[in-house]
Amino acid sequence: MKMIRTLGLVFAALVIPAAVFGQEAAPPDIEMWRLDCGTLVLSDTGPFSDGHLYDGQTRTMTDSCYVIHNGDRYLLWDAGLSGQLLGTSATEWIFTASLDRTIVDQLGDIGLSPENITFLGLSHYHDDHIGQASDFAGSTLLMNRRDFEVVAGGANASAAAALAPWLGDEAGEVSDFGGDHDVFGDGSVTILSMPGHTPGHSSLLVRLPETGPVLLTGDLYHFREQIENRGVPVFNTDRADTLASFERFLQIDQALDAMIVVQHDPGDLERLPAFPESAR
Numbered sequence: 245m246k247m248i249r250t251l252g253l254v255f256a257a258l259v260i261p262a263a264v265f266g267q268e269a270a271p272p273d274i275e276m277w278r279l280d281c282g283t284l285v286l287s288d289t290g291p292f293s294d295g296h297l298y299d300g301q302t303r304t305m306t307d308s309c310y311v312i313h314n315g316d317r318y319l320l321w322d323a324g325l326s327g328q329l330l331g332t333s334a335t336e337w338i339f340t341a342s343l344d345r346t347i348v349d350q351l352g353d354i355g356l357s358p359e360n361i362t363f364l365g366l367s368h369y370h371d372d373h374i375g376q377a378s379d380f381a382g383s384t385l386l387m388n389r390r391d392f393e394v395v396a397g398g399a400n401a402s403a404a405a406a407l408a409p410w411l412g413d414e415a416g417e418v419s420d421f422g423g424d425h426d427v428f429g430d431g432s433v434t435i436l437s438m439p440g441h442t443p444g445h446s447s448l449l450v451r452l453p454e455t456g457p458v459l460l461t462g463d464l465y466h467f468r469e470q471i472e473n474r475g476v477p478v479f480n481t482d483r484a485d486t487l488a489s490f491e492r493f494l495q496i497d498q499a500l501d502a503m504i505v506v507q508h509d510p511g512d513l514e515r516l517p518a519f520p521e522s523a524r
């Protein structure tokens with residue numbers, strides 16, 4: 245049996261050009277930067293758990309965005325808080341939002357401009373993830389169909405305003421999808437359907453060649469301890485979907501031995517290199 249296998253390998257090596265083996269063996273050479281896309285101070289964290297896990301607690305959340313490079317194409321994952329917050333702050337309900345630098349400003353540090361961003365991928369339509377989207381009006385918008393339909397249907401006025409470049413007659417390119425989506429077509433970066441926070445909420449799986457698989461949560465979790473305590477915000481659109489997404493997300497995490505990065509948790513910043521350093 246062993247000899248047959250060995251002969252088979254020799255035969256395969258003779259008939260298949262070495263270049264084919266080379267292409268199959270080499271994982272896509274991708275690179276990822278984390279950008280600072282604002283800060284959210286919570287006067288009361290209570291609404292982040294319908295099980296009363298956080299009543300009366302104050303808290304500070306970071307708002308992060310990510311740039312992923314694959315060949316000559318770039319994905320921007322989430323678009324942070326509005327650029328109008330630069331140098332000021334705004335308070336609404338429990339949130340006080342502020343912004344130190346815009347995404348475009350930070351991209352300049354690594355020699356990029358909006359024209360380089362092929363795809364703008366959005367985890368969901370909330371203000372703190374779409375604030376600077378219109379700076380990338382020339383990019384193809386990637387968004388789960390159930391979230392895009394909420395925005396296109398006008399049910400959320402501020403989301404419709406922020407994503408106006410992709411709505412209406414002269415709209416920019418939109419690629420919407422009903423489930424998971426392979427961003428670059430090579431399996432290196434996959435948008436994962438994780439509904440519950442919003443109807444079409446998504447997380448992101450990034451398979452880095454050296455770091456290994458990284459799972460960016462979107463807002464499936466807001467704080468790291470929610471992975472354990474399964475806290476569900478009162479403002480999620482569907483509690484049962486959220487719990488089902490928790491289960492699938494952790495199944496993927498265990499199967500791939502991935503690293504989870506909770507996008508809003510300041511404690512997770514150190515899991516990736518500090519900008520302008522990148523993770524490979």
Ligand SMILES: [Zn+2]
Nearest residue numbers: 370372373463
């Ligand atoms: Zn958020």
